[in-house]
Amino acid sequence: MPETVRVRGFTVLDAADAIVAGYGSLEIGERAETFYRAVRSRIVSPESLADALERTPRVRNRRELMLRIAAAGAGVESYLEEHGLRRVFTEREFPQLHRQHRVRVGAAVYRTDMFDRATRTAVELDGAQFHGSARARMRDQQRDEALASIGVLTLRFSYRDIIDRPEWCKDTLRRVLEDRQPTPRDASEEADLA
Incomplete structure (x- = not known):
């Protein structure tokens, strides 16, 4: 003891x-x-x-x-995040995802469950406990809008999605990451903006 x-x-x-x-x-x-x-x-x-x-x-x-x-x-704060990171969005299958990544938008800093820098894609795992109320949904919407203002797309997967449809979650994320891959032209345009 x-x-x-x-x-x-x-x-x-x-x-x-x-x-x-x-x-x-x-x-x-x-x-x-x-x-x-x-x-x-x-x-x-x-x-x-x-x-x-x-x-x-x-x-x-x-x-x-x-x-x-x-x-x-490593920053996991719930069973849903733990399950999602260990069994659905594993490092082996999604090595490019940074776990518990912080993104700055002006003076605000937002922590994402997962983030792909190359495609500017954030992934959130939303359980009803933290995201189910009207107030929480409004907060999430405002957060997603702030991230979108700097070109970050936020994908949200619910508890039911993660638990009941893990393959669908993986396929959806793979498609989005593939569609958002920067092309050589995107890279040169971004360099012109700097």
């Missing part, structure tokens, strides 16, 4: 130690959201989780937790 302290008669663990110690006891369907909620809310960091895991020699589902910590360290 990791180190504990007593607070008002209760045994208390550091948040990272608590997640590492309890991770394998959670139901399979609860692990990802519990993990990512703690990371998103900044209760823990991927680094603090990695340190806690290193200090704890025996952890149920250690390999799964290690992979999830690595994903969070």
Whole structure:
């Protein structure tokens, strides 16, 4: 067991130690959201989780937790992003995509789930939890418009698309990337604009 302290008669663990110690006891369907909620809310960091895991020699589902910590360290913030990056838009099939890439538009900076620099294409994986409300949809639309103002096309794939139609998602992205490949003429025109 990791180190504990007593607070008002209760045994208390550091948040990272608590997640590492309890991770394998959670139901399979609860692990990802519990993990990512703690990371998103900044209760823990991927680094603090990695340190806690290193200090704890025996952890149920250690390999799964290690992979999830690595994903969070790369900027993944949800199960949908994790699933999309590991099983749908893999680095092997889409090596040109930069994960968790930041794009500046004026004073604003937007983080994309994936970005292809050559074609100026952003890919977003949208679960209902973060993109389902009218306010979130409006925010996404304004963001997409800002990115479009500098020539970035945003493709959005829903949770259902990623889970139920992964091949369709791959095919759609491949077609868009192929259609947006710059031609030699585009490159010379862009050089003229500089």
